[in-house]
């Protein structure tokens with residue numbers, strides 16, 4: 001019997017520097033690289049996925065329309081916010097609205113990033129866990145907080161892979177696409 005290849009698109013959405021690439025790097029390579037990525041993950045065998053920056057989209061209708069092309073047909077979206085940056089949560093809300101308006105069948109996961117920072121210093125927390133959890137429940141999303149640095153709670157990505165139908169045993173047959181600033 002011949003195995004059928006099914007590509008699944010999972011998109012990472014979130015404000016600039018929330019840690020989208022780091023999450024993928026943690027999941028794919030079980031590592032954390034300090035400093036912003038310069039599009040180092042490109043066409044790595046993993047998952048049909050797309051990462052793209054959102055920092056330029058605010059206020060630009062043209063760019064926002066273009067970004068819709070990226071998440072069109074996505075089976076799932078991991079909407080990220082940085083636990084130490086309240087504006088990133090506002091941006092996460094924007095992305096959720098976008099998905100609800102334009103990609104209603106896309107399953108949403110809400111992901112608070114950089115939890116190691118607030119574990120080190122609780123005063124850095126800018127988004128209350130329960131507020132984010134309430135928002136997640138309101139939109140029917142799963143919510144978790146994680147750290148790419150320590151790997152804390154990164155097992156959630158395995159659940160997401162399972163739920164979205166990404167076959168981790170088939171890594172060679174699927175793709176990870178990265179579409180970032182310099183493309």
Ligand SMILES: Nc1nc2c(ncn2[C@@H]2O[C@H](COP(=O)(O)OP(=O)(O)OP(=O)(O)O)[C@@H](O)[C@H]2O)c(=O)[nH]1
Pocket residue numbers: 014015016017018019020021022023033034035036037052053054055113114115116117146147148149150180
């Ligand atoms: N302490 C800590 N820093 C993190 C974590 N995740 C990412 N960072 C740092 O946050 C910065 C941005 O991380 P990236 O993964 O490049 O963020 P991004 O969302 O892909 O950024 P853009 O491509 O600009 O949209 C880098 O300096 C990372 O080292 C984390 O879990 N803990």
